[in-house]
Each structure stands twice: as C-alpha cells, then as structure tokens.
Amino acid sequence: MHDYDLDATLNCGQAFNWRRDGDAWRGIVGGRWVELHSRAGKIIARAETPQPDWSWLEEYLQIHVPLETILAEFPTDDASLNQAVEACRGLRLLKQDPWECLASFILSSTKQIVQIRQITGLLRSRFGEQASVPIGCAEAFAFPRPEQIAERTEAELRECKMGFRAPYLLDASRKIAGGELDLNRIAGLPLVEAQEVLMQIKGVGEKIAECVLLYGYGFPTAFPVDVWVARALREFYFRGRKVDLPKLRRFASSHFGSQAGYAQQYLFHFIRTRRIQDKESGK
DNA sequence: GACCAGGACCATT
C-alpha cells in the first residue's frame, strides 16, 4: 500500500488504542492483539494466533478504500487543503468499533491526545478483558463493553482520571446496556438523525457526535470541528477573523463536498503537526 | 504559574 501512511493514520487523533514500539504499532482491534509494520510499501500484520481470515483488520484499516478517488472529490481550487494533502498523503480514516469510538470521544473533551490515551488505557486495564499476547509482549486489554462500564460507580470511573466526564460515560454505557439506545440502528439513519440520537447522551454534543459518525460509522460528510479544525478554518478561509462555531460548520458543510470528513482529517493533522514542528524549531 | 487541551452544559444577558 504505497498510499497508506500507517504512522499518520494511527497517530492522528482518531484512535487512541495504538502504541509504537520501534517501527511497529501494537494495539487491540475487536478484542484481538495485533502488531502492524509498514515495510516496502506493504502493511505487515501479526496476531497472537494464526488468522485464516484477516477481514476484521482490513475493514478496520479500510485497506480497500481507493484514496485517490476520495482525494479527487476535494474542492480543486483550495490551496490550503491541497497543501494539507501534500503534507501527509496516505493519511486514512479508520473504521472503528462505534462503542469504543463513542466512549473514547466522550472522554476527549478538553483533553490532549496523550491524556485521552492515558484515560482509555486505564479504563481498559481496569475494566476490560485481558487479551492473549505473544510471549514477551506487554499485557493488553480489550475495550470494556457497555455492560462492563455500566455496573461501575462514578467514583470508580473517576479513578481513571476522567474527572467530570465520568457521569457522561456512565450515562452512555447505561443507555446502551439498558437497551434505551441501540448503536446498531444508527448506521442506517441519515446523518442529522444519527447525530440527534447520539446527542441524547449527556456530554455528547455536535462535535463528539460527528467524531463517532465519521470514525465509527463512516459517514463521509461528518465534519467534527474541534479547537484545531476551528483554528485551521479561521486561518485558511476567514483570514484569521473571529468566526463562531455555527458559522464555521455552515462553511464546512457547503465547501468541502462529499468527502468532507477526509478533508477535515487532513486539515486537523496538517495544522497540528505544523504547530508541533514550530515549537520544536523554537518559535 | 499561566495557559491550553479533538467540549458540553447551564445561567445570565
């Protein structure tokens, strides 16, 4: 896969279940331990036991998605977006488990990505089931299911450093475990209705709902606007002016077209990595 | 120590 940038894809703030070890990425997908390498234009995968069928991983990584076709849907007269694509061509959107995605992004609000990794990691190791790993590898845990979270107390969840987000995660897990909310039903709904269903959960607003719809369900026009994307939109399309979130969202929905979600991810990764580089070069 | 982080919610104008 010459057009698959594994580093960017696994480390661009859409998923929080990957750790780099040398040139390998290790994580849990669908409860299974897996290790990924990018080598000579190919992605090499290793699981704990031999896999007769890798379709679960191909689906997660969206291997079959033709990236060039998606990029061809981007607005052509957009220099900033073109620049973002050039900076990290090969960046992909994953197809994550909706529940894990929902729970992770409930925990994401006003948290840095390193901290989201820490919180979800604590949640796994305390409440998730231990996965089998190859000899010599660090222990790993599946993401706890809704029922496993729902039976905990708010105080127990707060011990995972999630602070005021604990009642939000508890509300989500209990609505789902209790059958009040069916995550399987969301996939077939129109975007706006799907978003409204998710926003019935306390602590889930427009942004978090769009993250779940984009990363967990693959709605191609979902366009989450966080502080970074807002920053990018204001700088690139409004000459740095103060523009409020509703206006930014309206602009995005009219400008980026049928693959707006992908465009969002390129802008997010572009402006974030640029900021990090600026800091490293002493600015 | 100040400021910020892949926000949401609620009270006040």
Add this chain to the structure above:
DNA sequence: AATGGTCATGGT
C-alpha cells in the same frame, strides 16, 4: 441568539 463560567486533570 450570544456570551461567560464551570467542570478535572495534566502537558507544555
């Protein structure tokens, strides 16, 4: 409709 404060915790 639009601000503004608050929430918990840790990184830079």
